[in-house]
Amino acid sequence: MSKEFLPFQAADISALAKSLRTQLAGHDGQPGHVEMLNMLARSAGYRNFQHFRAQLEARQRLEAAPEPPPAVDFVKLAKLARFFAADGRMIRWPSKFSHQEPCLWVLWSRLPPRRTFTEPEMNVLLAEQHMFGDHVLLRREMVNYRMIGRTTDGRSYWRIEREPPAEAVALIRQVTGRKRQPG
Incomplete structure (x- = not known):
């Protein structure tokens, strides 16, 4: 002992x-x-x-020393970045389940925090962020992933504040950085 x-x-x-x-x-x-x-x-x-x-x-x-941040898979990051146009809008919905959530985090990062939106306002915000014409899919998946919340009647929506995973943070930086670079 x-x-x-x-x-x-x-x-x-x-x-x-x-x-x-x-x-x-x-x-x-x-x-x-x-x-x-x-x-x-x-x-x-x-x-x-x-x-x-x-x-x-x-x-x-x-x-105690904090845990090191998880490593980012840069090959996967390059594949995920292809889902976004040079202006930062999403080109198409990823077919792979593992690619969908990181792409949604990019859209989540563009929603204003600490504000409540009506369903039409949320539709406009999401419609501006993609090119494939299915803001309903994006809204539903963001609710499913608990990135946005909504009332039971669907009248009010808001961004749920939480820390995105390291992979999503890297993708947000990649897409946002590309958007800011002069043409």
Whole structure:
């Protein structure tokens, strides 16, 4: 059985000693192991030993190195970019399921955030972003992928704020960058 070491520190050793002395004076007899751990933790400003341990574990999790971002498949990114014209509009609906969601993220990124739209307004916004004439398909798929929300009667629509996957972010940058380059 290996022992787990928990670093213990106090901002003011004098205050720690005074608190520990007060707690020991109020205790009948010699404190047990757990009682002593709780006294030490309270002397350092925690409610008890479990609070001390939870704070330490939370701090270690927050200070841990973040996971590296997922790698982007640039071959797939080049294939996905072909679904968009030079002006940034979608040319055709992808037949592959794995290509549909990243393409929808590009359209999602162009919807104004924190606004509610009527169905006709949403239709106009989506119609401006593609060339194949099926804004209803786009609207339905964006609802299915939870990129936009709507009321049960379909009168109001809004963009759902969330973080796009790394592949979608790369595609958004690719298509948007191409759109801004002079002709």
